[in-house]
Amino acid sequence: MISQIAISISQIIIILALAPLLSGIIKKIKAFFQIRKGPSIFQPYYDIAKLLRKDSVISENVSWIFHAAPVISFAAVLTAGLIVPVFISQLPFSFAGDLIAVVYLFALARFFTALASLDAGSSFGGMGGSREMFVAAMVEPALMLSIFAVALNVGSTNLSLISQTVSAMGLSAVSPYHLLAFVALFIIAIAETGRIPVDNPSTHLELTMIHEAMILEYSGKQLAIVEISAMVKQLLVFSLLANIFFPWGIATKISAVGIAVALLVFLIKIVILGALMAMVETSTAKWRLFRLPDLLSISLMLSFLSIVSFIIVNGG
Template sequence: MTDPTLDARIILGVAQVVLTLLVAPLLLGITKRVKARLQYRRGPDLLQPYRDLRKWWAKESVESDVAGPVSRAVPVVVLAATLAATLYIPIVAAWAPLDGWGDLVLVVGLMALARFALALGALDAGGAFGGMGSSREVAISTLVEPALLLALAGAAVAAGSTDLGTIAAHGAEAGTAWYTPALLLAAAAFAIVAVAETGHEPVDNPDTHLELTMIHEGMLLEATGPRLAMLTYAAELKVVVVIGLFAAAFLPAGVATALTPLALAVAIGAALGKLVLAAVILGLLDATLAKLRILALPGLLATASIVAAIGLATRLWLPA
């Protein structure tokens, strides 16, 4: 893999950012449409998430009497942290827009920052359901993040680097040899984490209207207008971040390792295919699985951590 010139990296970076920004709401539309079809409903139009963002952005923000500056700053922080995370993930080519300026640890840290800010904003609004959603989100995150890091560590050890571009390039060039039993265990653990991170069944119900069962949506009840638009858009971008992490570490086939027109065309098609496939799978899970009781979630997420740890240990002790 030959490093591209500065001009080529700028073009690749701009192209990936534009692709990410445009596709993120569409993935939500695909997930909702798949869920509706499996439930024998017509469902919303695929472009409805774009219309919702435009509608909320045009409205005026209304805030609680007890809300302070934190509530006004949180949507910007959450959106900025999530968007920044996308800049370190090689979605199309093996070179992320900010390749060399951070690794997978930074991406996980940015995701944690966005989660912390969102929970803090929900608490600052003073609503009962926002506080309940925040406490649940933080409790789940303490179980999600170890599994996430352990799963990604398995791929990092296999590639000999924590740089996501290096991991993706190594996996793409290795072909089927990349998919060792240790890596498959890490991928299985990450798949469980991905469902929890994106807020889908059986961990959370993204379409629930029952406040007592809300986790992520409970933290958005006090948000209105542009703030709701930014938080919703950040949640849509987070899906791209999680899928991009999974693809870079565990499904790197198709990522461009050379700057040829054919390689880039194949890479764009592969990236879109992975994103759409993941959105379809999330819709399938929402339609076919029931939400687990909140007390059952630690067992599920602890299982992910154990599976990831076994995969990492297998890679360290049996490197071949």
């Protein structure tokens, strides 16, 4: 019982601690590809620390939604953090939620951010919210189908079970449907984390921004919470990718050595994924909003192919 609670708490702490680091690492790798020096990988920590010390300026038009939204989003993302395997596959709360629940929790976070974006009455906020919801409407069917593909492969939507099964299968788990589903989910991860072909996390250009436009009215501590939840969400999406498709090295039992190794392996995995993401970001340009459905229908088709090839290969 105590070990279970310890696992849950340590998982939350590790997620909170690693999330800004991942952001910093991706920025650094991106800078490397763009032949810049780039900020230190600890910059996001400094940013958040600074924001937490600052006072905030709040619009006079806002209601309680504006104040509550960052906290609710953060809570939703942290709840998802309880059921996404990070370093150990046997999570105490794994029975409480599965892959679908994670999707809905992310949707809840997004819903409240979009709601808050409308609250201040600024037209930028509305623009961001509108775009975010449009992208979400395209992402969610694709995400559902890719989950379907993953669940088909393993026979369950329970995340702990998925990562356990796949890691027990070893290298024989690599199959065409496995890879296709991975690519499909990777495309969705780009959209979910707001990265380049979909959204540009590093600009405040009104013509293109989506997520940044939504949180434009936030400042100080509230902005810090919004930023942290975006980072945590990013880390969770990455650990989903890592631990659904390549869970090898994850600790299956509670042991000090196993967990230490698992943490190290996890770090390596997310750095590799981050490098991949940075490569994609550097090599493509931001797409026009109305071309995004095309990108997501590619993801949709890949999941579909994954399902079809699973059925064909396993003799449907």
